[in-house]
Amino acid sequence: MSKAMLRRLSVALKPATAKAGVAPLEPSSLAAFLVQSKEKYLSEAGGEWTVVMGNEAGGTPLILFTPNILTIHRCVDLDTLASSIAVAWIRSEVHQKPSIPLIQIARDDLHLRAENLHALRVAGIADPEKQLFSISDAPKPIASTSFALVDHNRLGAAFGSDNAHVVAVLDHHADEGLYPDADPRRIEPAGSCASHVATVLAKDVELPKELATLLLCAILIDTDGLKPGGKALQVDHDAAAYLIPLSKLSTSTTTTTGVLPAPIKALSDELAAKKFDVSHLGAWDLLRRDYKEYSLTLNWHESKLNVKAGLATVPVKLKTWGAGTGSMEREAVRWMDEQGLAILGVLTSFRDKSKFGKSGKGKHKREMAWFVKDDKIADRLWKGLEADPEVRVKSHKKLKLVVDGVHSRVYKQGNAHATRKSTAPLLKKIVESES
Numbered sequence: 001m002s003k004a005m006l007r008r009l010s011v012a013l014k015p016a017t018a019k020a021g022v023a024p025l026e027p028s029s030l031a032a033f034l035v036q037s038k039e040k041y042l043s044e045a046g047g048e049w050t051v052v053m054g055n056e057a058g059g060t061p062l063i064l065f066t067p068n069i070l071t072i073h074r075c076v077d078l079d080t081l082a083s084s085i086a087v088a089w090i091r092s093e094v095h096q097k098p099s100i101p102l103i104q105i106a107r108d109d110l111h112l113r114a115e116n117l118h119a120l121r122v123a124g125i126a127d128p129e130k131q132l133f134s135i136s137d138a139p140k141p142i143a144s145t146s147f148a149l150v151d152h153n154r155l156g157a158a159f160g161s162d163n164a165h166v167v168a169v170l171d172h173h174a175d176e177g178l179y180p181d182a183d184p185r186r187i188e189p190a191g192s193c194a195s196h197v198a199t200v201l202a203k204d205v206e207l208p209k210e211l212a213t214l215l216l217c218a219i220l221i222d223t224d225g226l227k228p229g230g231k232a233l234q235v236d237h238d239a240a241a242y243l244i245p246l247s248k249l250s251t252s253t254t255t256t257t258g259v260l261p262a263p264i265k266a267l268s269d270e271l272a273a274k275k276f277d278v279s280h281l282g283a284w285d286l287l288r289r290d291y292k293e294y295s296l297t298l299n300w301h302e303s304k305l306n307v308k309a310g311l312a313t314v315p316v317k318l319k320t321w322g323a324g325t326g327s328m329e330r331e332a333v334r335w336m337d338e339q340g341l342a343i344l345g346v347l348t349s350f351r352d353k354s355k356f357g358k359s360g361k362g363k364h365k366r367e368m369a370w371f372v373k374d375d376k377i378a379d380r381l382w383k384g385l386e387a388d389p390e391v392r393v394k395s396h397k398k399l400k401l402v403v404d405g406v407h408s409r410v411y412k413q414g415n416a417h418a419t420r421k422s423t424a425p426l427l428k429k430i431v432e433s434e435s
């Protein structure tokens with residue numbers, strides 16, 4: 001009997017306990033593969049291994065080209081996660097080329113995205129902090145010189161030594177024209193990079209159901225459940241049609257009109273809901289979850305300072321996670337100390353259920369809490385913010401921050417449309433201006 005037949009038989013004989021769509025698939029050969037690869041890679045010091053890397057900015061490649069943003073990666077998106085795991089599994093198990101997915105965030109940050117945790121759990125990876133190979137686990141500098149890229153197509157500067165070579169690229173961002181000899185090399189538009197992985201590398205491969213499910217989760221998240229008229233392209237529909245039967249979640253497949261079988265639709269809805277779910281996070285994690293850092297040059301300051309400013313975007317109103325009691329403020333100051341920040345801005349965005357907006361979902365509001373160490377910087381910032389005609393801040397009458405040794409102010413935004421995209425340049429303009 002062939003290995004493949006044995007595997008099919010063992011699947012058929014397994015008691016049908018798992019409920020389709022939500023319950024974890026156990027035991028997971030995928031999780032075992034990940035744990036073994038991590039142990040072997042570390043014990044062999046990288047030798048013959050190929051490191052499979054996802055997009056280091058977790059789906060926002062813009063960050064790489066914005067010079068005033070330092071490289072802070074707290075989040076990794078599901079596309080990057082699923083694509084790198086799948087490419088490593090296929091290279092290792094099918095082509096016998098040892099490969100390991102490197103997840104480019106710290107181990108402690110792996111739990112920040114509930115939709116990632118959910119997809120991993122459904123794919124039998126229930127303890128990602130132990131099972132995945134993260135930046136915290138990787139030797140520094142990394143010993144490997146062979147890389148496969150997914151979800152981006154330029155090797156990160158930290159890995160680009162003279163001997164580095166890129167052996168494979170699968171991506172859906174703009175093609176920078178690098179690594180012409182990579183094989184496979186597919187850089188084409190798609191809703192999800194996972195769709196390229198499924199259609200280029202996974203064809204004629206007997207994927208474990210956990211891996212098919214994981215790739216499918218990424219495609220569902222990136223294409224709003226293959227919504228007609230949305231981000232899904234033909235390649236995403238082809239990939240989903242291929243993966244759905246392998247995932248064992250449904251016997252029927254999707255159609256190109258985007259009608260999903262019921263268990264797949266349920267999985268898709270659950271993932272989408274988790275994307276906005278931060279109920280598992282406390283103040284410390286909320287500050288770090290969606291966070292960017294900027295470097296500011298203060299030519300007006302007597303010591304011509306170069307300072308760091310951080311902006312955290314949080315989808316929960318300040319009072320709900322402890323502002324005004326001192327508990328949120330304590331974590332904010334701890335975060336400033338850990339990151340060496342001169343300024344921390346906490347930008348909230350939420351719906352006020354006590355006031356119905358036009359949508360009936362509650363009026364959309366934004367608040368800002370600011371923490372500043374230096375007196376002179378604080379003076380400038382308050383003046384600049386309070387005079388800005390675009391963001392229109394008003395003092396937050398019902399909330400008083402409780403904090404010692406750091407200047408702080410808290411505002412409501414008159415203009416609830418102003419996101420961090422406009423607050424970041426405003427902060428830079430106010431704090432750097434000579435006058």
Ligand SMILES: [Mn+2]
Pocket residue numbers: 059079080151172192193
């Ligand atoms: Mn992507």
